[in-house]
Amino acid sequence: MALKCVALLGWRSEYEYSWWNRNKPSKSNLAPVTIRWFSRQRSINSVQGGKVAATHNHGRKFHKDLTSLPKPLTVADLSVTLDDSSKVRISFKGMLGSYSEDAALKAYPKCETVPCDEFEDAFKAVELWLAEKAVLPIENSSGGSIHRNYDLLLRHRLHIVGEVQLPVNLCLLALPGVRIEQLKRVLSHPQALAVSDIFLCKLGVPRENVDDTGFAAQYVASNGLRDAAAVASIRAAEVYGLNVLAEKIQDDSDNITRFLVLARDPIIPRTDKPFKTSIVFTLEEGPGILFKALAVFALRDINLTKIESRPQRKRPLRVVDDSNTGAARYFDYLFYIDFEASMAEPRAQNALGHLQVWFLVFNYAYFGCCYAIDF
Numbered sequence: 433m434a435l436k437c438v439a440l441l442g443w444r445s446e447y448e449y450s451w452w453n454r455n456k457p458s459k460s461n462l463a464p465v466t467i468r469w470f471s472r473q474r475s476i477n478s479v480q481g482g483k484v485a486a487t488h489n490h491g492r493k494f495h496k497d498l499t500s501l502p503k504p505l506t507v508a509d510l511s512v513t514l515d516d517s518s519k520v521r522i523s524f525k526g527m528l529g530s531y532s533e534d535a536a537l538k539a540y541p542k543c544e545t546v547p548c549d550e551f552e553d554a555f556k557a558v559e560l561w562l563a564e565k566a567v568l569p570i571e572n573s574s575g576g577s578i579h580r581n582y583d584l585l586l587r588h589r590l591h592i593v594g595e596v597q598l599p600v601n602l603c604l605l606a607l608p609g610v611r612i613e614q615l616k617r618v619l620s621h622p623q624a625l626a627v628s629d630i631f632l633c634k635l636g637v638p639r640e641n642v643d644d645t646g647f648a649a650q651y652v653a654s655n656g657l658r659d660a661a662a663v664a665s666i667r668a669a670e671v672y673g674l675n676v677l678a679e680k681i682q683d684d685s686d687n688i689t690r691f692l693v694l695a696r697d698p699i700i701p702r703t704d705k706p707f708k709t710s711i712v713f714t715l716e717e718g719p720g721i722l723f724k725a726l727a728v729f730a731l732r733d734i735n736l737t738k739i740e741s742r743p744q745r746k747r748p749l750r751v752v753d754d755s756n757t758g759a760a761r762y763f764d765y766l767f768y769i770d771f772e773a774s775m776a777e778p779r780a781q782n783a784l785g786h787l788q789v790w791f792l793v794f795n796y797a798y799f800g801c802c803y804a805i806d807f
């Protein structure tokens with residue numbers, strides 16, 4: 433009965449910490465830089481024309497040529513740059529006006545948002561010091577887990593430092609003057625389209641997937657499409673100068689997305705706020721093994737808020753020799769656990785210590801001790 437080793441990403445050993453603290457770049461030893469924006473060909477042809485749209489700069493409204501809006505960042509094309517602005521920079525996946533940007537602004541109302549083309553780019557933007565933090569969706573109350581980000585947490589050395597819960601009120605947006613009867617297609621992120629199924633079935637027009645809701649709104653606006661609508665937020669309507677034809681079109685009125693806030697350095701665990709801790713581990717095969725591992729939390733009244741399992745991509749199958757049944761091949765899984773306790777609390781330390789003693793090896797990956805921003 434042993435807790436199997438998982439790549440210890442997200443967790444830095446004592447040695448790595450001291451190395452990191454000695455070698456991490458400080459603002460003063462980094463050359464002043466500017467972020468270079470790069471536009472990549474997206475799933476729908478790039479935006480043409482310079483339509484004027486109302487956009488929103490953290491509360492200040494102004495008008496801007498759409499072609500001059502910052503384009504999402506791809507790490508491949510970055511000249512590594514930092515400016516000396518004191519504003520915290522938050523990377524997110526998507527275009528301006530997407531729900532991920534809403535989540536970033538909810539957590540850090542005065543932040544400068546850094547749109548990125550892919551989830552991985554948002555991770556890398558923090559690793560390359562182009563942003564201080566990343567805000568990424570991890571779970572939606574209607575659509576479930578965003579598995580890509582579970583996988584990326586393992587591949588990147590960032591720490592969870594917070595959580596944002598954002599009510600996602602989906603709206604049908606179209607150009608001013610366009611009526612609902614004129615629509616021949618609707619564009620949005622697949623998740624947004626899926627959770628608005630009842631409304632969209634009644635509308636009865638084809639749906640087209642795009643990378644994010646902000647992009648859908650921008651595409652409709654900048655191409656002057658009078659036969660298309662975007663499913664996106666009210667803020668996206670303001671940013672791109674669109675009209676709101678219908679509000680709250682999601683099937684479940686409470687449609688909430690949970691976002692994680694990631695940073696290069698972990699926060700120091702405290703006990704003055706509700707904290708959550710996230711870990712990942714694998715287990716040997718055997719009856720009740722997961723039940724036993726989870727008992728270390730139950731025994732100490734530690735509430736588990738989420739369990740997610742993902743296949744071990746590098747070693748998907750495990751061969752087990754059993755004297756009764758012979759050799760069997762099982763899928764091997766990673767278990768991601770979120771529990772409601774801070775690592776500053778003895779019960780959390782004891783629970784993880786219990787895992788260590790019970791399973792002989794202390795080799796789970798620890799992603800972070802975060803507090804939920806809107807608990």
Ligand SMILES: O=C(O)C(=O)C[C@]1(C(=O)O)C=C[C@@H](O)C=C1
Binds near residue numbers: 529530531578623624
């Ligand atoms: O498209 C967006 O606006 C996003 O921020 C992405 C995303 C997602 O990845 O699930 C985030 C929240 C919404 O539930 C829908 C889509």
